[in-house]
Amino acid sequence: MEKGGFITVEGTDGSGKTTQIAFMEKYLKEKGFEVVLTREPGSTKISEKIRSIILDPEHKEMGYISEMLLYAAARAQLVSEIIKPAVENGKMVICDRFVDSSYAYQGFGRGIDLKTIADVNRIALDGMVPDITFFMDLNPRIALGRRMAASQADRIEKEKMDFHMKVYEGYKKLVLLYPDRIKSIDANKDEQKVFNEIKTWLDELLA
Ligand code: TYD
DSSP states (O other): OOOOEEEEEEESTTSSHHHHHHHHHHHHHHTTOOEEEEESSOSSHHHHHHHHHHHOTTOTTOOHHHHHHHHHHHHHHHIIIIIHHHHHTTOEEEEESOHHHIIIIIIIITOOOHHHHHHHHHHHHTTOOOSEEEEEEOOHHHHHHHHHHHSOOOTTTTSOHHHHHHHHHHHHHHHHHOTTTEEEEEOSSOHHHHHHHHHHHHHHHHO
């Protein structure tokens, strides 16, 4: 069967990823694709268990390296159990966060060098590089305000604003490092306008 596609969505917490993923799913289904939605860390039984270990606000003693490895472990399971088989079977996979989150949060945020993260994730990814990645560009000062108003903060969200700004600046550097793959989307607009921008890129990808 013809190979499908792999789309990832990135951004600071509360940048509107969920809404845009729902729009993308609808649009791609209308185009006749079978769409598989996943999120990171999570989406498989094992990855969801790893997620609860990583995000538990009580795990204050978690070291940065174990944090990075746990994200990679959750990712390896998701790639082998869901993403790779789905894409190979012609499906369109949309993943809420993927390896760029590790570069942004563990790399630029925590200060682990990007090469170490790339080396570890080369094993986890097993060759699965996204066809396109959308970076929802919204300053964390706005984005996190939205998030905190909506739900209880997890261990990562509880980090200081200084950390979230490093992550945000990191994402912007990733856009410059991988301009062909990562598309920056101005997320500080009406959600329909945001989707119109995404749709243009999707149409180009499908063409
Ligand atoms: P989640 O509740 O899914 O956040 P959001 O809804 O904003 O996507 O929690 C995932 C958290 O984990 C989020 O704060 C980003 C962080 N994260 C990393 O630090 N590294 C990673 O590799 C991934 C996938 C997520």
